[in-house]
Amino acid sequence: MTGALLEVRGLTKHFPARGALVGRSAVVHALDGVDLAVAPGELVGIVGESGSGKTTLARCILGLTAPTGGEIQFHGQDITHLRGAARREFRRSVQPIFQDPYASLDPRWPIARTVREPLDAFGIGRPAERDARVAALLDRVGLPGRSADRRPHELSGGQRQRVGIAAALALEPELIVADEPVSALDVPVQAQILNLLAELQRDLGLALVLITHNLAVVEHICDRAAVLYLGRLAEEGPIDELFGDPEHPYTQALMAAIPYPDPERRVTAARIQGEIPSPIHPPAGCRFHPRCLVAIERCRADAPELTAFGPRHRAACHVARARADSALASAVGAAVVSTPTGH
Amino acid sequence: MTVSPLQPGWGRAVDADTDEVLVLDRVGVEFRVEDNRISAVTDVSLRIDRGEIFGLVGESGCGKSTLALAIMGLLPSTATVTGRIAFQGRDLIGLGEREFRALRGDRMSMVFQDPLTSLDPTYGIGDQVAETIRAHRDAARPAARERALELLREVGISAAEQRYDEPPHRFSGGMRQRVVVATALANEPALLIADEPTTALDVTIQAQIIELIRALREHHGTTVVLITHDLGVIAQVCDRVGVMYAGQLVEIAPVAQIFAAPRHPYTQALIAALPTSGQARGSLRVIEGQVPELSAPPAGCRFSPRCPVRREECDRVPPVAIAARGHAIACWNDPATRTTAEATVMASGVTK
Numbered sequence: 001m002t003g004a005l006l007e008v009r010g011l012t013k014h015f016p017a018r019g020a021l022v023g024r025s026a027v028v029h030a031l032d033g034v035d036l037a038v039a040p041g042e043l044v045g046i047v048g049e050s051g052s053g054k055t056t057l058a059r060c061i062l063g064l065t066a067p068t069g070g071e072i073q074f075h076g077q078d079i080t081h082l083r084g085a086a087r088r089e090f091r092r093s094v095q096p097i098f099q100d101p102y103a104s105l106d107p108r109w110p111i112a113r114t115v116r117e118p119l120d121a122f123g124i125g126r127p128a129e130r131d132a133r134v135a136a137l138l139d140r141v142g143l144p145g146r147s148a149d150r151r152p153h154e155l156s157g158g159q160r161q162r163v164g165i166a167a168a169l170a171l172e173p174e175l176i177v178a179d180e181p182v183s184a185l186d187v188p189v190q191a192q193i194l195n196l197l198a199e200l201q202r203d204l205g206l207a208l209v210l211i212t213h214n215l216a217v218v219e220h221i222c223d224r225a226a227v228l229y230l231g232r233l234a235e236e237g238p239i240d241e242l243f244g245d246p247e248h249p250y251t252q253a254l255m256a257a258i259p260y261p262d263p264e265r266r267v268t269a270a271r272i273q274g275e276i277p278s279p280i281h282p283p284a285g286c287r288f289h290p291r292c293l294v295a296i297e298r299c300r301a302d303a304p305e306l307t308a309f310g311p312r313h314r315a316a317c318h319v320a321r322a323r324a325d326s327a328l329a330s331a332v333g334a335a336v337v338s339t340p341t342g343h
Numbered sequence: 344m345t346v347s348p349l350q351p352g353w354g355r356a357v358d359a360d361t362d363e364v365l366v367l368d369r370v371g372v373e374f375r376v377e378d379n380r381i382s383a384v385t386d387v388s389l390r391i392d393r394g395e396i397f398g399l400v401g402e403s404g405c406g407k408s409t410l411a412l413a414i415m416g417l418l419p420s421t422a423t424v425t426g427r428i429a430f431q432g433r434d435l436i437g438l439g440e441r442e443f444r445a446l447r448g449d450r451m452s453m454v455f456q457d458p459l460t461s462l463d464p465t466y467g468i469g470d471q472v473a474e475t476i477r478a479h480r481d482a483a484r485p486a487a488r489e490r491a492l493e494l495l496r497e498v499g500i501s502a503a504e505q506r507y508d509e510p511p512h513r514f515s516g517g518m519r520q521r522v523v524v525a526t527a528l529a530n531e532p533a534l535l536i537a538d539e540p541t542t543a544l545d546v547t548i549q550a551q552i553i554e555l556i557r558a559l560r561e562h563h564g565t566t567v568v569l570i571t572h573d574l575g576v577i578a579q580v581c582d583r584v585g586v587m588y589a590g591q592l593v594e595i596a597p598v599a600q601i602f603a604a605p606r607h608p609y610t611q612a613l614i615a616a617l618p619t620s621g622q623a624r625g626s627l628r629v630i631e632g633q634v635p636e637l638s639a640p641p642a643g644c645r646f647s648p649r650c651p652v653r654r655e656e657c658d659r660v661p662p663v664a665i666a667a668r669g670h671a672i673a674c675w676n677d678p679a680t681r682t683t684a685e686a687t688v689m690a691s692g693v694t695k
Contacts, residue, residue, distance in 0.1 A: 043624075049545040049546070049547065049548075050545055156633060186402035186403055186572060187402070187572070187574065187613055187616050187617060188402065188612065188613065188616045188629070188630045190616070190618070191616035191617075191618070191627035191628060191629055192627075192629050194618055194625075194627055195625050195626070195627050195629065198624040198625030199625055201624075202625065213545060213546060215546065216575065216617070216618050216619065217618050219618075219619075219620045220618030220619060220620060220622060220624065220627075221618065221624055239620075240620075243620065253547060254546060254547065256550075257546045257547045257549065257550035258546060258575070259546070259549065259550070259553065259573065259575030259576050259578065259579045260575060260578065260579075261574040261575045261577070261578045261602060261614070261617050261619075262578055262602060263578045263579075263598045263599050263602055264599075265578075266578075266579055267550045267553065267579055268550075268554075272547050275515050275517060275518075275548065276545075
């Protein structure tokens with residue numbers, strides 16, 4: 001697709017498995033052939049259970065982990081083999097936000113120093129200009145000026161997350177990759193951070209890859225989302241289609257399990273069986289088939305490809321494909337029958 | 344009819360014949376930390392009936408877990424509990440450790456967020472359930488084992504017989520939490536307190552545990568107090584909800600009303616802060632200011648410094664008042680609170 005800011009193609013990451021019981025040649029299949037495209041200013045959610053590969057995908061995009069295979073293009077340039085100045089330039093443009101800002105902030109540093117650090121490291125502006133820039137950044141994320149001298153332990157969880165966001169913004173990135181940025185926060189604080197992320201997208205045109213297990217957050221803030229299952233992409237599409245009319249049985253099970261804060265809309269857990277298997281020996285065929293309630297013989301042996309269900313909506317499922325194709329065929333058949341006098 | 348201590352239904356046969364399972368009357372919990380006094384819970388009054396699933400919701404530090412530990416007699420010696428806590432009509436405050444031990448795991452039990460804190464890593468899961476039975480019942484090992492197997496099957500451990508001797512680390516997080524639930528249910532308690540039981544679990548597994556809690560109430564009539572910060576979980580499983588803020592209980596209502604017609608300004612703000620698809624991006628309700636320090640809490644209503652409809656009276660503690668059928672609220676803006684306060688003043692004037 002042209003015009004993509006970030007384009008991930010066939011991304012694969014295998015880790016050697018550790019531990020005495022798994023055997024010497026065991027491999028963790030964290031990601032297997034994952035595609036993802038993010039347009040400038042787009043908010044894209046990545047969802048899936050623990051062990052689905054969400055965090056590995058984030059780390060690959062950030063350049064913190066080298067993929068085993070596949071491509072990651074940023075502005076059309078493959079970044080997996082970048083070195084030197086080009087790599088530095090890329091690192092400026094893509095910045096992380098983590099779940100626990102406590103772990104990513106230096107406990108001994110006043111927060112102004114944490115926010116200033118990337119400016120110093122990249123030699124941006126004269127020192128006096130950097131101070132002004134830090135003040136502007138703290139203001140941008142809603143931290144009062146007097147908090148500049150505070151250390152992380154003197155701040156609340158929400159304020160620490162704001163510091164993490166200010167540091168991520170220091171280098172004026174085009175893309176932010178946020179891994180569970182609001183999962184540790186209470187609802188009112190979560191609301192503040194979600195509002196802030198939405199503002200940054202609107203005012204600065206930032207693109208955001210949001211990794212979270214919280215589906216309600218994705219539904220609220222994202223334009224599109226991708227559903228990962230055991231290292232593979234199960235489905236991706238616009239939020240309203242994905243949440244309103246999911247194609248993949250796994251997406252359907254996820255959506256049916258969302259505990260909406262609405263007593264009229266209670267979940268039923270019956271749409272999935274068992275738990276996510278080990279990524280060391282992922283099931284053959286469709287990786288979801290042992291838990292799938294509609295799996296057919298073909299699903300055991302033959303891994304489904306991603307196919308289109310709408311302009312930007314793709315899913316990898318034999319059953320959904322067959323259903324859509326037969327619906328299409330009968331619609332075409334009906335059209336043919338109803339227009340017998342066509343030219 | 345006599346019921347053997349190992350038969351299902353035994354719990355109901357021994358429990359006091361009262362609908363009031365738990366009654367709290369002006370319960371307060373204070374911690375001494377060095378020279379500070381932390382007022383973690385203040386003036387909490389509520390009543391929970393047999394077979395109810397009661398949700399206790401609030402932000403971290405609001406006192407919901409402290410309250411649970413006070414009920415279970417699990418607070419450290421730095422804590423002082425005041426007021427009255429009655430379980431099946433029996434006063435719990437001032438009860439000795441021996442008496443609490445006899446109650447815990449038998450008539451009342453607790454499930455925590457992390458199942459590994461409740462399970463012994465070196466023992467088979469089945470024996471941990473059986474041991475809870477034998478700690479409170481005069482039961483021979485084979486009989487306890489039979490009952491433990493039954494419980495493991497009931498909570499959804501497949502191949503329970505084969506897996507009876509496997510230690511907790513061989514099980515996934517969701518399965519471990521099921522084992523903890525089996526342990527908690529071993530003696531058919533009248534009261535189960537679950538503190539964030541699904542918070543560490545994936546959404547599909549969370550939905551299964553939610554179904555399990557619903558089924559428990561259905562089949563055993565167990566009274567459940569569910570403590571969570573997650574309003575979604577509250578909406579899914581609870582009958583009634585108590586909302587806590589900075590140690591105070593601000594509102595109690597049937598679950599449908601908490602979401603459809605919240606009355607306390609804090610509850611209203613909390614519900615409006617939830618991300619939903621209907622809410623435009625960037626427009627979630629924000630509560631100005633921060634949760635107060637509990638070493639120096641604001642006088643009166645503790646939400647008042649942040650409250651958009653604050654008034655003069657808010658410096659005094661608002662009494663919890665019945666606002667409508669089953670709906671109670673502590674807010675000076677609510678006519679019910681004002682009426683209750685006036686009635687109290689009148690009554691005290693008369694007695695003097």
